[in-house]
Amino acid sequence: MKADPYDIFARVYDAWQAGYPKPFSRAILPFYEQELIRRVVPEHSLVDLACGTGTFIEAWANRHDDWLLFGADQSKGMLRVARKNLKRASVSARLVCQPLQELCLPRPVGAAVCVFDSLNHLTRLRDLRRSFRAIARSLLPEGLFIFDINDERAFPRIFSGSWTVESAGLFVSIVASCREDGVRGSLRYTVFERRRRTWSRSDFSIVERNWLRGEVEEALGLAGFSIIRVRRIQPYSHSEIEAPRTLWTCRLRHDRQDRTSNPLDP
């Protein structure tokens, strides 16, 4: 089986994020919060899908301490760091190691979020459809599903060129490229990390897919979601970083909820 690049990335992920004005999930949190607070949620319970090192969960718990929290990610390495981070912050959340396509929570929740273009990491349409169906099964009737994906028009620009990110004891070079058809982009990371007196190097690549609006709409509809709002946002201010993306807010249609194939259901 191919190694998961995030198992390598996990060791330096938070330090890499510290090289930006704010970790991405903190920068985008107000946009998610606005959606989650202004709309009716069937219950104050939330799963952070592809939760990474738990930054969003920690920030959410600090601002809304009455919510029951879950996190899911397919990378054992990312979850190991998330467990440490949440323990250190005294945040209680149940974390499960599951790919989005096979999501099966211990119980359904009122809201699901998927932050930082994690859905762009699915590169096949059938995986996007399977993931949306699994997410639908993990929600309570009329539950909310909110996610951000890379902006479709900006994708070829986001996946081009090279840049570096530096923070204490870390130097990261990123070379981005996009296939000619603009459907898939790849980010090649070279990481130099200072450990005691020596520097160690690691290399890995992450591939993302440029999901077209029609593909996402169709997959959401098939899974039983109604789309409430789609809007372009800039999580960082213009003087910081340009990272345009699309924020989708959806609700599980009451009539379309199919929980019969969730093996954990009674």
Ligand SMILES: C[S@@+](CC[C@H](N)C(=O)[O-])C[C@H]1O[C@@H](n2cnc3c(N)ncnc32)[C@H](O)[C@@H]1O
């Ligand atoms: C860009 S990181 C975002 C992490 C976190 N949401 C954040 O805001 O920092 C993408 C995350 O998606 C996870 N991921 C990628 N493909 C996945 C899949 N098919 N199922 C579950 N998690 C996945 C990776 O392990 C990684 O933690």
